[in-house]
Amino acid sequence: MKKKIISTALSITMAASLVGCAVSPDAEENAATGEGELQVGIVLPTRDEPRWIQDEASFTSILGDAGFTSEVLFSQGSSATELTNVESLIEKGIDVLVICAQDATAAAQAVEVAHAAGVQVICYDRLITDTDAVDYYVTFNSFDVGVQQGQYLIDAYAGQTGVPLYLYSGATTDNNAFIFFAGAWSVLSDAVASGQFTVANCDAIAPYIGQTLDVTADHEALADILGTITTNWDFNTAKSLAEANLVANDASLKGDVAILAPNDGTARAIADAFNADADVSSFVVTGQDCETASLGYICSGLQSMTIWKNTAELASTTCDMVNAILSGNAPATSTTYNNGVIEVPSNETAVTVITIDNISEPVDAGYVSASDIEGYPG
Ligand code: BGC
Numbered sequence: 001m002k003k004k005i006i007s008t009a010l011s012i013t014m015a016a017s018l019v020g021c022a023v024s025p026d027a028e029e030n031a032a033t034g035e036g037e038l039q040v041g042i043v044l045p046t047r048d049e050p051r052w053i054q055d056e057a058s059f060t061s062i063l064g065d066a067g068f069t070s071e072v073l074f075s076q077g078s079s080a081t082e083l084t085n086v087e088s089l090i091e092k093g094i095d096v097l098v099i100c101a102q103d104a105t106a107a108a109q110a111v112e113v114a115h116a117a118g119v120q121v122i123c124y125d126r127l128i129t130d131t132d133a134v135d136y137y138v139t140f141n142s143f144d145v146g147v148q149q150g151q152y153l154i155d156a157y158a159g160q161t162g163v164p165l166y167l168y169s170g171a172t173t174d175n176n177a178f179i180f181f182a183g184a185w186s187v188l189s190d191a192v193a194s195g196q197f198t199v200a201n202c203d204a205i206a207p208y209i210g211q212t213l214d215v216t217a218d219h220e221a222l223a224d225i226l227g228t229i230t231t232n233w234d235f236n237t238a239k240s241l242a243e244a245n246l247v248a249n250d251a252s253l254k255g256d257v258a259i260l261a262p263n264d265g266t267a268r269a270i271a272d273a274f275n276a277d278a279d280v281s282s283f284v285v286t287g288q289d290c291e292t293a294s295l296g297y298i299c300s301g302l303q304s305m306t307i308w309k310n311t312a313e314l315a316s317t318t319c320d321m322v323n324a325i326l327s328g329n330a331p332a333t334s335t336t337y338n339n340g341v342i343e344v345p346s347n348e349t350a351v352t353v354i355t356i357d358n359i360s361e362p363v364d365a366g367y368v369s370a371s372d373i374e375g376y377p378g
Helices: 025-032 050-065 079-091 107-116 142-156 175-193 203-208 219-229 235-248 264-275 292-299 311-326 360-364
Strands: 040-044 070-074 096-099 120-124 136-140 163-167 197-199 255-260 280-285 306-308 335-338 343-349 352-354
Touching: 040 050, 040 079, 050 070, 050 264, 050 311, 070 079, 079 096, 079 107, 096 107, 096 311, 107 120, 120 311, 136 142, 136 311, 142 175, 142 255, 142 280, 142 306, 163 175, 175 197, 175 203, 175 219, 203 219, 235 264, 255 264, 264 280, 264 292, 292 306, 311 343, 352 360
Parallel strands: 040 070, 040 096, 096 120, 120 136, 136 343, 163 197, 163 255, 255 280
Antiparallel strands: 306 352, 335 343
């Protein structure tokens, strides 16, 4: 295994131009008669992760091409900043707020302020919970993200028994972290029960081996489990937690190991920790977001897979919803998500597993640039 650290330099070559938003004549008229007021306000969690910069680029391009006036603001990890951002966008006259919550429950206050001002609210990627002040939800199929991560580990160690399995999750303030983990556990649970894997770092999961966990019904149990394995979506936390797990375990829980890492940033941090442990001979580690740095890790064998969530598609679905709302119509939705208070009308976008075998897919689609991926073949 190479001990090579790949630069995390970010470059976005968005496929936004390939994915558009159908604008009705009504909305075009609305756009034209907007009298200079901002129509759409977008609030994203942080600039510090490539994922959200990709979303920003998608929104700017797709909403701009559709003729809507919009502004993107970042909360930088603070629910207080998130609220201030929402208030400032309301002051600028927005009709629609698109918000990816910093904290699922804390954001309820911000969307209640928006609703009180007559602004329609679209939850973007992360569901805001415990409030009725949300109108729509646009998301990737997050449960499937988890299923694909778990299944990848199962397939990678097919036919083996007693493989140490290290579990890590996203932030417990993010509803998605619950969905990703429940999705992964929906397939890993039986693989642990059958003896293929031995969980190496999470005692709290023991009562649920052989059972699935439901995001709504088992929320408290999930919160307890995630509380012991959370990376808080933070690279340093992820690395320290992985190092602590490795210090706590002897060689019997090392060797060839499987690692459920929730996203690309944490996957690279966790991979670095496992790569530095002399008793770990090899590891298979999951990810998500299709970040260029992680595609580089995949090229060098330090990360096994990622999940491509095409942000241009999600922004395009959001744009279609904005278009319907500004035209006075109800946006088309395909499913609902329960946020603890209401069933939120939602649209789900499919995801794609990327490994070394199909790494050219996001490159060929123009989503990332080959020249930015360290070690890209060819
Ligand atoms: C998103 C992931 C992202 C994570 C950390 C989640 O809600 O769905 O794509 O990696 O947050 O920002």
